Amino acid sequence: MSAQSNIQTSDKPLGRDELAELVARDIAPGSFVNLGIGQPTLVSNYLRPEQNITLHTENGMLGMGPVAVGEQIDGDLINAGKIPVTELPGASYFHHADSFAIMRGGHLDICVLGAFQVSATGDLANWHTGEPDAIPAVGGAMDLATGAKDVFVMMTLLTRDGVSKLVEHCSYPLTGVGCVTRVYTDKAVFLTGPDGVTVRETFGCTFEELQAMVPLPLVAAS
Amino acid sequence: MSAQSNIQTSDKPLGRDELAELVARDIAPGSFVNLGIGQPTLVSNYLRPEQNITLHTENGMLGMGPVAVGEQIDGDLINAGKIPVTELPGASYFHHADSFAIMRGGHLDICVLGAFQVSATGDLANWHTGEPDAIPAVGGAMDLATGAKDVFVMMTLLTRDGVSKLVEHCSYPLTGVGCVTRVYTDKAVFLTGPDGVTVRETFGCTFEELQAMVPLPLVAAS
């Protein structure tokens, strides 16, 4: 709608790995970060040692290293997705209440989560389809959404049916209210907040083409 | 008032050490115990190794040993009264919230506290004289009174002016409501509860003589 500034930074939509690389680049040095199960886990592949990022896993560890392979695999050392992982120097272990105190007490700088939908005001829906016969499972999603200083979402902008997942109001059951600060999608990066949605950059589409896909008013970053 | 059973077990009032020895003997083997500052601390002198009692100190330790002497003295190892103590095999250290979780969560079998007054229904007053110019200080008294499974009080039965500290209703500010289960005094051991006060044994007085000192109806143990 608003300014015509050229914020298109890629001539194609971003793939999952490109998007993960972008998120990784945007994490400030020295941050404490929790990467949600699924697509957000890819971000860890692109964190550079000089960024000095500490990864938290909610099942009780700070200083989580890469996925374990071969001889490293240890059933007592897993991440929140129950995948065997490794331990970096400077790691620490703690019990579940202490681990969630880190999340809920606002000590994580960033968590990166997948989503079914994000609303214009940063509401997040990522835990339940709302279908009557679905078995609900929430895990630590609500604690992360509510507790981290910044909540980044990674998702495709559109469903397989071409419907925007960035919405005026979420139709799926909420995970948290007004918690999402950034949305990284294959087609654009959105900054969400109480004043609405700003588009930081677009990938493979112009701002106007993006606006046509999203059913809520967007503002281009200046 | 009631039965004439002979419950006098000593021909003289008990001294502080005799009383401490009696309390020590009454603690069940294997108990976890917190001894309050002052007179209750004497109890530790009479605990026998075969009783296998574990002492808790609210500043963050289980398995506290005797007072430290000479080379043992270590400013980092003190009890709740800030006296240097020692560590026994099997000890553990923890922070203040974890330490008070032990007390408040009902995990201590017994705490032994001093008192200004105890009421007929087990109300405890032991932290504040209520005088307007007194500097109030409560420490862990309310947590102990409220949290331990059994609260034993050790005190002289009478004030220096000869007034009973076992009272119908406390006139001093309360530490806890209905929390005291036993009162050990120089003149008698009282069992308190919602149904009133039973005298287990008397020292240096008969039940009738005791009743004459205490302004509330007593029942002799049968």
Place this chain on the structure above:
Amino acid sequence: MLNFIDTVSEAVAGIRDGSTVMIGGFGNAGQPFELIDALLESGATELTVVNNNAGQGDQGLALLIKEGRVKKMICSFPRQSDSWHFDARYKAGEIELELVPQGNLAERIRAAGAGIGGFFTPTGYGTMLAEGKETRIIDGRGQVFETPIHADVALIKALKADGVGNLVYRKTARNFGPIMAAAAKHTIVQVSEIVPTGALDPENVVTPGIYVNSIVRVADALGSKEQVA
């Protein structure tokens, strides 16, 4: 009182029908498989089970659910690729589910052990998991009132115990063990090793012996490093 017990069967023998049983573990890490198997053998039923998940594959808690011993699950994440026994019971309406955000689950268990009557937390505010619950705005944030989860029994797994019941754990297998030990009336622990009193550094004890009632040694426990690697 602390007891060292020879067999897992004896350790769980006192668990009665209708008990609320906390079971440690997150996924397989820290899950006390041998104690759970013994509980299955014991025949105890109509149980309310507190665990982060609702069983995986064909072992441990999953079997307890398969055999119809679990009346109600209190957990945060029942649905997994291999949670077929829970899925079947749930879809058949044969098991009750109290779904709790994982942080609320941990904090509610901790609250029970710490003597907290209830607490307010922002987690879950404005979601369907807060429906019917008391809420209030504190410091400008919506918060939900959550209550402690107490249990009759906790079954947990630790690495080592000493002679007074102090425990240490191993890596992320620690998870719910320490808070469940504190929240249950009776805590039963399976350990890989029992060491002499004094062999654990008092600075490094994770669960003090005051929280432990029964200890049984299970040398080559399922889910340990050797089993998985």
Place this chain on the structure above:
Amino acid sequence: MLNFIDTVSEAVAGIRDGSTVMIGGFGNAGQPFELIDALLESGATELTVVNNNAGQGDQGLALLIKEGRVKKMICSFPRQSDSWHFDARYKAGEIELELVPQGNLAERIRAAGAGIGGFFTPTGYGTMLAEGKETRIIDGRGQVFETPIHADVALIKALKADGVGNLVYRKTARNFGPIMAAAAKHTIVQVSEIVPTGALDPENVVTPGIYVNSIVRVADALGSKEQVA
């Protein structure tokens, strides 16, 4: 962000007038005397101080109070045989006192670090320390609503830090350190020793580095074993 700082003066330089400052220690054990002295030197005033006590003798927190830098004390046990500086200020009406049962003090500090908006506890129910507070009956017991205590800064003392700020403590000097580190926006730690990252066993870390902002080494700290013995 974690910073290793050369001097206690630099470490406390950012503490502003009117700040709420948590100070670790129970009695002298764990009291960060050198950081407190530096705070005194810095001239910061109108402070609200959270500590179990209100200073002892003529050192540390007692001097801060003597010099009139403390507007308000939040503590459980101000009155001691050698708390003459607090006593004098208090009797002169020159210092405000919020008296908190020690367990409520610890739990309220922990609540701040853990993101809890408030909690109910039986401690203090029916006493004058519950006057004016919300109460309710939970499971048949009277309980009092208590709120978190947040702070701008925590000054604490630990034994060792590694390169990422993980801390271990020594014996009962641990006391309030771990919960204050989590409750303050900015945590400043004095340690006896800084060890390489990897030198602390991850199983034995008491305060993870995420809670630590500034570390300064004070080799021969007051109140350590050598000083007392």
